[in-house]
Amino acid sequence: MRTILWATLSANGNYARNAGPEHPPRQEALSDFLDQVKAAGNFIVGRRTFESFQAGGENPFGDIDIVVLTKSVKGIPGVKVVASPQEALAHLQAKGHTTALLAGGADLHNTFLQQGLVDEMICPITPVLEGKGYNILLNQDHYQYKDIQLLDFKSLGGGVVRLHYAIGHE
Numbered sequence: 653m654r655t656i657l658w659a660t661l662s663a664n665g666n667y668a669r670n671a672g673p674e675h676p677p678r679q680e681a682l683s684d685f686l687d688q689v690k691a692a693g694n695f696i697v698g699r700r701t702f703e704s705f706q707a708g709g710e711n712p713f714g715d716i717d718i719v720v721l722t723k724s725v726k727g728i729p730g731v732k733v734v735a736s737p738q739e740a741l742a743h744l745q746a747k748g749h750t751t752a753l754l755a756g757g758a759d760l761h762n763t764f765l766q767q768g769l770v771d772e773m774i775c776p777i778t779p780v781l782e783g784k785g786y787n788i789l790l791n792q793d794h795y796q797y798k799d800i801q802l803l804d805f806k807s808l809g810g811g812v813v814r815l816h817y818a819i820g821h822e
């Protein structure tokens with residue numbers, strides 16, 4: 653199973669919060685996210701980000717396979733609830749998917765990264781500055797990646813540039 657971590661980053665290299673009136677998502681980045689979701693046919697999302705999607709009211713995802721990672725919630729109508737990254741990937745594999753899209757948030761992304769479960773990263777860089785808050789972090793005691801290769805870069809308009817990396821595993 654190929655895993656793609658998708659995350660919007662700020663111009664100063666932090667995680668873009670993408671929520672609320674003070675940190676609204678950029679339309680260009682949102683469109684890119686929907687394109688990646690369509691291409692993968694699924695996404696894996698942390699419980700907190702999923703709740704923010706639900707709070708938005710609309711469901712722009714159609715019949716995409718959505719997997720919510722949580723230890724605190726047992727079942728959510730219309731989506732698959734799992735308690736570990738491995739369970740999420742096994743579920744999508746059993747459904748015939750060959751790519752899994754890791755939609756965030758930071759906690760979910762870092763969980764997959766730190767377990768060596770990320771093959772590619774797609775990062776729209778948005779023209780905003782973010783302060784302290786969320787980051788994409790590796791546990792340096794367990795550094796298990798090498799050979800980061802830039803596969804592609806593209807302007808998405810509105811000052812947003814998308815970087816696409818392959819991540820080699822040790």
Ligand SMILES: NC(=O)c1ccc[n+]([C@@H]2O[C@H](COP(=O)([O-])OP(=O)(O)OC[C@H]3O[C@@H](n4cnc5c(N)ncnc54)[C@H](OP(=O)(O)O)[C@@H]3O)[C@@H](O)[C@H]2O)c1
Binds near residue numbers: 667698700
């Ligand atoms: N920049 C971007 O591209 C982007 C993308 C998505 C979201 N966001 C932003 O990120 C923020 C939310 O991120 P967040 O880090 O607070 O939350 P999150 O990653 O969306 O969700 C965290 C929750 O996921 C569950 N989880 C994480 N790792 C787990 C594991 N190994 N096993 C079982 N469950 C696990 C836990 O749920 P339980 O507590 O229920 O156990 C945890 O509390 C929001 O501001 C959102 O707008 C940004």
